[in-house]
Amino acid sequence: MSTPRTSTSRRGPLAGHADLDTVPHLDVDALIDAPATKIIVCTGSGGVGKTTTSAALALRAAERGRKVVVLTIDPARRLAQSMGIEKLDNTPRPVPGVNDDAGGSLDAMMLDMKRTFDEVVEGQASPEKAAQILNNPFYIALSSSFAGTQEYMAMEKLGQLHRDAERTGRWDLVVVDTPPSRSALDFLDAPERLSSFLDGRFIRILLAPAKGPARLMTAGLGVVTNALTKILGAQVLKDMSMFVSAFDTLFGGFRQRAQKTFELLQADGTAFLVVAAPEPDALREAAYFVERLEEERMPLAGLVVNRATRLNLAGVSGDQAAAAAEKLDGLAAGLLRLHADRTRVVTRESRLRQRFAAAHPQVPTTVVPALATDVHDLDGLRLVGELLAG
Amino acid sequence: MPHEPDHRPVSHPHDPATLRRVSSAEDTDWPGVRLHVVTGKGGTGKTTVAAALALALASRGKQVLLCEVEGRQGIAQLFDVPPLPYEERRIASGSAGHGEAEGGQVYALAIEPEAALLEYLAMYYRLGRAGKALDRFGVIDFATTIAPGVRDVLLTGKVYEAVHRNRRGKNQREYDAVVLDAPPTGRIAQFLNVNSELAGLAKVGPIRSQADTVMTLLRSDRTRVHLVTVLEDMPVQETADGIAQLRKDDLPVGGVVVNLVRSQDLDATQRKSILADGVDRKALESDLREAGVPVDGHVVEGLLREGREHAQRRGLEDEMRARIDTLDAPTYELPRLSEGIDLGGLYELAADLIDQGMA
Numbered sequence: 001m002s003t004p005r006t007s008t009s010r011r012g013p014l015a016g017h018a019d020l021d022t023v024p025h026l027d028v029d030a031l032i033d034a035p036a037t038k039i040i041v042c043t044g045s046g047g048v049g050k051t052t053t054s055a056a057l058a059l060r061a062a063e064r065g066r067k068v069v070v071l072t073i074d075p076a077r078r079l080a081q082s083m084g085i086e087k088l089d090n091t092p093r094p095v096p097g098v099n100d101d102a103g104g105s106l107d108a109m110m111l112d113m114k115r116t117f118d119e120v121v122e123g124q125a126s127p128e129k130a131a132q133i134l135n136n137p138f139y140i141a142l143s144s145s146f147a148g149t150q151e152y153m154a155m156e157k158l159g160q161l162h163r164d165a166e167r168t169g170r171w172d173l174v175v176v177d178t179p180p181s182r183s184a185l186d187f188l189d190a191p192e193r194l195s196s197f198l199d200g201r202f203i204r205i206l207l208a209p210a211k212g213p214a215r216l217m218t219a220g221l222g223v224v225t226n227a228l229t230k231i232l233g234a235q236v237l238k239d240m241s242m243f244v245s246a247f248d249t250l251f252g253g254f255r256q257r258a259q260k261t262f263e264l265l266q267a268d269g270t271a272f273l274v275v276a277a278p279e280p281d282a283l284r285e286a287a288y289f290v291e292r293l294e295e296e297r298m299p300l301a302g303l304v305v306n307r308a309t310r311l312n313l314a315g316v317s318g319d320q321a322a323a324a325a326e327k328l329d330g331l332a333a334g335l336l337r338l339h340a341d342r343t344r345v346v347t348r349e350s351r352l353r354q355r356f357a358a359a360h361p362q363v364p365t366t367v368v369p370a371l372a373t374d375v376h377d378l379d380g381l382r383l384v385g386e387l388l389a390g
Numbered sequence: 391m392p393h394e395p396d397h398r399p400v401s402h403p404h405d406p407a408t409l410r411r412v413s414s415a416e417d418t419d420w421p422g423v424r425l426h427v428v429t430g431k432g433g434t435g436k437t438t439v440a441a442a443l444a445l446a447l448a449s450r451g452k453q454v455l456l457c458e459v460e461g462r463q464g465i466a467q468l469f470d471v472p473p474l475p476y477e478e479r480r481i482a483s484g485s486a487g488h489g490e491a492e493g494g495q496v497y498a499l500a501i502e503p504e505a506a507l508l509e510y511l512a513m514y515y516r517l518g519r520a521g522k523a524l525d526r527f528g529v530i531d532f533a534t535t536i537a538p539g540v541r542d543v544l545l546t547g548k549v550y551e552a553v554h555r556n557r558r559g560k561n562q563r564e565y566d567a568v569v570l571d572a573p574p575t576g577r578i579a580q581f582l583n584v585n586s587e588l589a590g591l592a593k594v595g596p597i598r599s600q601a602d603t604v605m606t607l608l609r610s611d612r613t614r615v616h617l618v619t620v621l622e623d624m625p626v627q628e629t630a631d632g633i634a635q636l637r638k639d640d641l642p643v644g645g646v647v648v649n650l651v652r653s654q655d656l657d658a659t660q661r662k663s664i665l666a667d668g669v670d671r672k673a674l675e676s677d678l679r680e681a682g683v684p685v686d687g688h689v690v691e692g693l694l695r696e697g698r699e700h701a702q703r704r705g706l707e708d709e710m711r712a713r714i715d716t717l718d719a720p721t722y723e724l725p726r727l728s729e730g731i732d733l734g735g736l737y738e739l740a741a742d743l744i745d746q747g748m749a
Contacts, residue, residue: 046574047433047625074576076624180432180576227511227524236595277433280730281467312699313692316683324681331669332677334655335693338700341653344728372702374623 020350023357026302026364028389031271032061032173038269039162039174040301043187045285046180048277049306051075052375052384053368055083055108057273058175059378060385062106063099069107069161070175073154078376083108090115092161097378107171111179116153117143124253129246138243150179151187155261162264188265188292271301274363278308278349283356290360302364304388305353309345310369318343366390418450419720419747420644423614425553425607426569427644429578429632430618431625435649437464438731439618439724440571442739446749448484448494449740452566455552456481456498459545460573465498469733474500478563485737488744497563499552504530506544510600543584543601550604553612575617575628579635582608582615586639614644619714621648621707626714633717645748646719648711650726652703661701669694722746 031037042054051072058070069092072085080086083095085108092107121139122130133139143149158176165171178187229237264270272293276286286303293300318340325336357365368387375384420426426443430436437458444456455478458465463473469481477499484493507530524530553568573581584601607613615636619629629646636643656664663669671690678685678693714721724742727735743749 045432047431077627078623180574230596279433281464282433312695313689315686315689315692320683324678324683327681328677330677331656331660331663332674332681334657334660335674335697336678336681336683337655338653339693339696341655341728342696348728348730372699373706376623 020354020357022361023353024362024364025390026304026366028057028060028366029064031301032057032066033064035172036269037173037271038165039158039176039264039267040271040273041158041176041178041265042273042275042304043178043289044275044304045282048275048282050180050275051177052079052381053273053275053304053306053388054175054177055079056375056381056384056388058106058108058173059095059098059381060389061173061175062095062104063102063382065102065104066173067105067171068173068175069109069165069171070177071109071111071154071157071161072177073111073150073179075110076374076376079381080110082377085110090119090157095378111150111154111157113150113153114143116157117149120156120254120257121250124250133243133246133250136243136246137239139247151189152258154179154187155265156257159257159261159264188296266296266298268299270299272298273301273304275304275306277306278352280352283352287356287359290363300363302366303356305365305367307370308367309342309349311342311346313339318347417747418749420614420749422611423644424565424567424612425549425614426567427572427578427582427613427615428569428618428647429572429575429615430647430649431575431628434618434620434625435724435731436574436618437462437468437571438736438739439616439647439649440569441465441468442724442736442743443616443749444496444567444569445482445484445736445740446488446743447567447569448482448496449486449488449744450484450494450749451488451492452484452494453564454484454494454496455563455565455568456496456571457501457549457552457568458499458571459501459549460571461500461502463500464571465500468731468736469498474498476500476502476505482733482736485740488741494566497565501545501548503541503544506548510544510547540597542581543597543604546582546584546604546608547600550607553607572615575632578615578617578632579639579641582636582641583639584608609640609642611642614642616644616647617719618647618649620650621710623710626710630713630717633719643719646714646717646721647743647748648714648721648723651723652700652707652726653728656697656701656704661697661704664694664697664701665705720748722748 031040040054040057042050042057044050051074054070055072055075058068062068072080072083075083075085077086084093085095087110090109090112092109095106095108098104098106118134121133125133154176158174161171161174165174225237274286274289274293276282290300290303316336316339321336321343322340325333325340328336353365353367357363366388368384371380371383373380375381426440426447428436428440428443430439440458441456444454447454456465458474465481466473471479471481478497479499480495481498482496484496486493504525508525511524549568549570552565555562555564572578583605585605617629617632619625633643633646671694674693675685675690678689683689722743723746724739727738729735731739740749
């Protein structure tokens, strides 16, 4: 097992037996109803139901009177269809079928990572320079598959939507889903990673000739250039250097934007929801994320434990059921075995949640039971919304 | 070929009673395959399946290297060992008795692009000093960051090296099989198709020829890409998309591993009767009483409600199975272990894979 990162809220080893009843309840309705809540960011590791959670939350907020826009990253096809966002065009569109009795509205959009990046470039450079950048093979690689580009662009889009909301009054709540990265932390690090990459020593060296002073051309650089030419070929170096110098003027702008996004995430109107499944990996990621938010002084609203197994029968223990099943056959035996199995799962999930609660006793939590069917329409989202609200 | 595992009591993998099939080493679905690439959507248990496959191959007497490339340390967490360095470490032994006198070993390696690049430079260019200089100038970081194609060539290049290693190399371990815990389904074709990824960046040059060499292995009969899914809408859709993309790129699709399959405690007739609310409650109640279960109205209703949820889910699972059957790839199923995955659980899953002919 990996070593836990340090955190001020982590308690000692004796706190290992957290009582799940004392875990504060996450009041989702209070969160989405509060006018002060301007941005909700749903985060968590891949496959825990982030997209569904953000869509359900957005729908519930809208039907309770908020003017909401939800940014989804990669929704299931049928869900996207039912929300009217199967077209990847980076434009928020009204979701059909939302109940507007309370005066709210819901717009949705799906992130087009490359388009968003292109727009940033086009917005910052002259048309000529923009065209030059957009056609450079390194830009194409960077904008379509740089590890972290999707995360960075999700944050960029969040900033844009927030600015639009402030300017036009079209929305008063932005809900964002985060990309299905291997780690829940990736999107927090993405702006920093991109801007430190652009600040990197090698980039500055590549830029140096354009900037004049030859003092950066140390003896070592010759070795480096030779080695690179040997490995990559001269054309690659030429493209690289062209890309870097064309991009040069944009660097400052990028760094500034990354900084702004970071500040936006720290602002009071922002609320983070950490989404997890009751599995070791997902809860471990959730714990890291909670600690990280604390370090960055970013406002954590709480933890959503999705797809929890629920017991419908409290009176019969798992052992009892398993023992009785041995004496029977047919339907009774099957049902008892099912119950025994389910009891074991519930016990394991509670133990995992207890472990999380022991380390992070202050984190308000809501537990969403697993549904018997997949969610692919507004009614399904409404049901998830109700369950989220507890 | 959808496989319906019967209900299996929790068993110890070393218990010969649990080994339903003892067969010779070549009696598998993938006899000539040296490189097993395992991919899957997040949350489907890709790393678990890769580890189980490695254990299964080792249990068939093979020396196996299990690699990860995403810097996640998933293998270390799964086997409960300290984080893996960029160095091959023995992490487990195959269990004996699967048609082999002795189980093989599983070694593990976490491949990092930076270390792989330095190793590559040292190996092919004898760039001792220059290699270090590259690192100092941030070139390594630059190259592996800005050009994901370069990074993937390095990662797959290291895998290639492990597959092609032979005893002529000094102090080098030779493996019969390499299992790669690869990037997720959404990225797998791009990851493996290093050639086209590099196309725009390096049209000629040594890194390009390295990519071509790796591509030859990846497209050959010695490689198979297995996809892990669960029986839910999105993962199955991604699996279908992933297979289509792999086939389009001429990459060899292996099997589909359906993971986390629910227990099969109720048969089709029983499920149908529960869903139609046609269960004879009186008979059920008397059965329960007979077995010593304290029965009141809640117990019968509670059991039936759990049964109904289960039956609904199983119904969806069957729909998904039907979709998976259209994918035209051999299918393997692994059960959802109610106690979660530990080393014992991994051996159980490995035995299941052997039984179904995957290893």
